[in-house]
Amino acid sequence: MRIAVFGAGGYTGKLVLAELNRRDIDTVLVGRDAGRLAEAASRAGLGTVPSAAIRQAAAEDHTVLAQAFRDCSAVINCAGPFVLSGEAVVRAALAAGCHYVDISGEQHHLDRTFAEFAGPAEQAGLTVVPGTNDDGLPSDLLAHVVAERVAPVRELVIGLDVVSGGAMPSRGTLRSGLENIDSFTTGGLGYEEGRWHADVAVRCTGLTFPGGAGSTPVAKFPLPAIVTVPRHVKARRVEGVANAQLVVSLAGLTPAVLDAVPEGPPADSRRNARWIIVVEATGEDGRHARGVIHGTDMQGTTALIAVESARRLVADGAPAGVLAPSQAYSPADFLRFLGEHGAQWSIDGPGATVRG
Template sequence: MKIAVYGANGYQGRLVLAEMARRGIETVLAGRDLARLEEAASAVGLPGAERRVADTSDHGALLNAFRGCDGVINCAGPFTSSGEAVVRAAIAAGCHYVDTSGEQLYVKKIFDAFRTEARNAGVTVVPAANDGCVPVDLMAHLLADRLGSVEEIITTHAVVGGGGMSRGSLRSVVETIDSIKAGGLTYDDGDWRPGAPARRTAITLPGRSEATPVTPFPVSEVVTVPRHIRVRHVQGLTEAALGDRLNTPLTPQIIENLPEGPDEDSRRTQHFTYVIDATGTDGRRARGTVQGPDTYGTTAVIAVESARRLIADPAEPGVLAPAQAYHPTAFLDFLVPHGIRRTIEDTAAT
């Protein structure tokens, strides 16, 4: 098994490389700058790994970078401006593809633009293989099985600690700020629509005695969940305080003067809680909760395992949601030793 990591020299890319090295998976480092790729290879203990240089503007170079590989993990954001080129080249090279994007409109565009191309090539594409979308999408599927028929799914993201975002994440925020300010897409009666008001303004999160104010947010599972669950409404929320922080103006100069990303000690202090509230058509309700540490480290684990599973146990070709590509319980069980805990409980009927 050979997997190419594009954007291998970036902050998230290096964490993915470290996970690849830990698991002994043959790795090709791909990116725009040979010197930075060599530095990354040495830093993560892969000094002998092959390095291939390719810019996203050069399809031929990308194709050569992925040729002979079984899969591609794309860590090079912002994905909105460059991700499609990497997807196109991976499909042309016959490689299964995952990425670490959290950019909602980009994720939807990959579904819309590449499903036929990927299917015809016999390739599986799973965008947004990150700490949030994969476990939340899988949990939503389990909740739908529990309720039988689903009217509404509301997901809420809450993250505390961790020392802030990486430069790459901040660049993605800048590139998608209009979508963030508008609250992203909401799925409603068969289509995705922007600018919908929050269906809830406060949610009581696990371990908190008082309700937390929340605001609409462009999470990727709003795009993926309706592809495998028959549901009328899906919306993503986050803590209102996070939404306020992300609205703070950022410039490229400010971002460049920040650390590349949180250090390891800071990441150890981070804790995320993702809540999935599902309401059945009969009024019954169930809540799924996913909790764990270190969003960037968890994303590395999930991205590597997502690519590995596509290669070792192929799914249907095309662009798929996580729950279409992987067995939900099996994948969630894999995450338990990595500190990712999940619960499902019935809640009071409406």
């Protein structure tokens, strides 16, 4: 198994390299700057890597990029903003015969990936799974198993909260946020009666998050799971929300804020940060189910998820095409994997309570 990391020189790219190294998976580093890639390999604990494992290529040079991926089984794309270059990397991965995952949380990128590459990926016999990060994948998996408790589903609410613990998002994450600032100011896409559109007004105004004191005010938020969940959960309505304070802070993102932050938080700050996802489903018959998953170290969790997602595509296989996480992997099994690596989750509702 050989996995290529595009954008390996970035903050999260280095964490992905370290996770691949921890698992002893053969790795190829791809990016614009060969010197930066070599430095990233050293900082990620790979030591001195063979020159053949460092390949210089830019997203806009399709031929060179496809050649850089040529002998790899899968590509992990860590280079945002994905609305600018994500399609080019997917196209090069398919041309090289590679499965593809990325760490994007950008709704527009996910939506375009499904629209543009479903046919080409299926024809190539390859699998594309965008949005394999600390938010997108856990919320997609959790929504699937929660919805099963009350199917058919009338309404599904997916909520996010982040307790920073002093840790700031990486500069790359903020750069992607700034490029997608319209989504943060409008709340992004919602899903209702069989279609996605931006003018779905959320009905949920408060959610109870673990560790919180009662109901927390929430507001519409462009969660990646809104793009993926309706592809495998039959629901009339799916809406995404987040802690209202988080929504306000991200909607106020400016170039000056981006310039003021470091490349990414140090490891000790990351360990103090918590991500929390709540899913609440209401069935057509009025039954309710609720799921919660939470953990620490958002960037480290993203690296863990991206590597495991790519590894499973290569080792276990999945249907060809562009897939949501719950279509590519067993939701229950991947949730158990996350539980074994520090996340805590539970599902309550009709049937037995399940915890992991």
